[in-house]
Amino acid sequence: MGGLVRGGGVALLWRVVLAAALLCLIGLLPWLSRTDPALTVLKARSAERTPTPEALAAVRTQLGLEDGPLHLLGQWTSGLLRGDAGQSWISGEAVLPSVVQSLGVSLLLMSAALVVAVLTAGAVCARTLWLGSRRRLFGRRRARGGAAIFAALPEFLTASVLATVVGVHLGWLPALGWYGPQWMVLPAVSLGLPAGALLGRLLDDLLPGAYAEPWARAAAARGIPGGRIARQALRRCVPALLPNLGLFLVGLTGGAVAVEQIFDIPGLGRTTLQAAVAQDLPVLQAGTLALVLLAAVASGLFRIAARIATGPALRDGALPTLHSPAPPAPSRLPLLYGGLLLGIILLGLARDPLALDTAARLQAPSPANLFGTDALGRDVLARVGHGALHTLALALGISAFALVAGVLLGLLPRFSGPLLDTLNAIPPTLAGLVVAGVAGSGAATPAIAVAAVAWVPLAAHTAALLLQERATLHLTATRSLGAGRFHQLRRHLLPAVLVPVTRHALLRLPSVALALAALGFLGLGAQPPSPEWGLLLAENQPYAERAPWALLAPAAALALLGALAVSAAGGVWTPRRPRLGRGRRLDEPPRAAEARPAARELVTAGTTAR
Secondary structure, eight states, X not given: OHHHHHHHHHHHHHHHHHHHHHHHHHHTHHHHTTOOHHHHHHHXXXXXXXXXXXXXXXXXXXXXXXXXXXXXXXXXXXXHHTTOOOBOTTTOSBHHXXXXXXXXXXXHHHHHHHHHHHHHHHHHTXXXXXXXXXXXXXXXXXXXXXXHHHHHSOHHHHHHHIIIIIIIISOSSOOSOOSSGGGGHHHHHHHHHHHHHHHXXXXXXXXXXXXXXXXXXXXXXXXXXXXXXXXXXXXHHHHHHHHHHHHHHHHHHHHOHHHHHHTTOOOHHHHXXXXXXXXXXXXXXXXXXXXXXXXXXXXXXXXXXXXXXXOTHHHHTOBOOOOOOOOBOOOSHHHHHHHHHHHHHHHHHTSOSSOOOGGGXXXXXXXXXXXXXXXXXXXXXXXXXXXXXXHHHHXXXXXXXXXXXXXXXXXXXXXXXXHHHHHHTSOHHHHHHHHHHHHOSSTTHHXXXXXXXXXXXXXXXXXXXXXXXXXXXXXXXXXXTTOOHHHHIIIIIHHHHHHHHHHHHHHTHHHHHHHHHHHXXXXXXXXXXXXXXXXXXXXXXXXXXXXXXXXXXXXXXHHHHHHHHHHHHHTOOOSOOOBOGGGOBTTSOOOHHHHTTTHHHHHHHHHHHO
């Protein structure tokens, strides 16, 4: 008990240090970026006002900028200890009430999006659960890419389509504002669909391993109803995803900036980003602190929920392994999606992405322009093809770095837990602003910002899988035979973790590519006329009604990338396939005559694990 208390105290101290360092870095942001905060604040207050020396001096005196950033930071911290987060530099209103109100709006939106995500995840893995309930999931896993279409769709594109079609043209639901439950539906669907598709794919990858466990085989041999086995298999897999679910919720609260902008929602992410752009330090620091506290509370609650859902087997070392050795069925989907994407890129590379033709603005697809033209008469196919080179190469590099960093830091949960909770509270856009403030705006700024936060969900996934794998029966037996930690790590833990985490990294490849392009659109990386895919989406969004092809072309390329990533992820598996007695593999259905003598013992073990 004393060790647990000491470990919890060290983790709490580590969280406090990280949060304080983050707030100090944000407090120094205007000075690190070598910009005049008085000029930025003056422009944010009134864009028409001339920034004369007298006006700038008045702003500096009013805000106390002449005393330096350390004095302002100390003054804000001392006021925070008294429950006063200061006043906004732009509006002059008290910061704390506005931040609390924005947090409440974001929590409501987060709850509605969670419902949509859970329903979407259930739809994604419904086929696997149905096959398991029919006892037909003892064979190979099948790589499927259907969920990739939803997982790869950018939130702001989904939001734009829903707002235009459902909100404006059809008039079924309101598209702007935040006045009641009806205004919550479209934003929640925009945020919940991609996240639910990703969570559903992760759960769908774990379910075959649960059905291959001894308790499931023994239960099937004894004639227990398939629906009951399916429910227990679902309960067996969910704890491994709860930490990632907590990260998703916190990231949703701070990262839903584009959706909040499109639907005019006064959420915390939008408030924090607007404060960062305007260098309104009191609002920015209070919003960041709220996100950090929310991340710490949510992550702690979901970790406790994962331990409770696993049951006493986690403490007793009585879990069966969730690592499924069954290989996937051969699939041609990666070749199909990869061939389509490669064909689009090659066709686009043969054309000039910067050639202007004002007489051919917003023309529909034709033999001369297969994907049509944009608002400046440029060939959309050429811009999609040339934009793929930079976007995909950088996204692949960042995904590889995130995989390595996520696995390594996931092996050290006591060290990385507070760090990933803190970094997850920072939206990628805010991370880009911080990186730009420290290192300056340039081509490397988006890569550094995205790489700084891309490893977080992979580390959380690694830590959750390791927590359960260390409590398995076979690892308990290995330790009792005197195996050292390095042997356990090399022969048992890493093989069980690398495969699902690698699949997870592939599933997040489209979101990495989109985050890179979104930061470039904000002016933190490549500038127009660069043909990055995110820039293409943002540039053509205002013309969605007149020229939908200009918007659908880069969206289709992103969807193809997502489908390729998901189908390729389904083909990742461990070639080593443990065998049961008499040369039978784990992925083969049990023989009833063999299962009955040991059924009682296996059901007891399964009950303990549940």
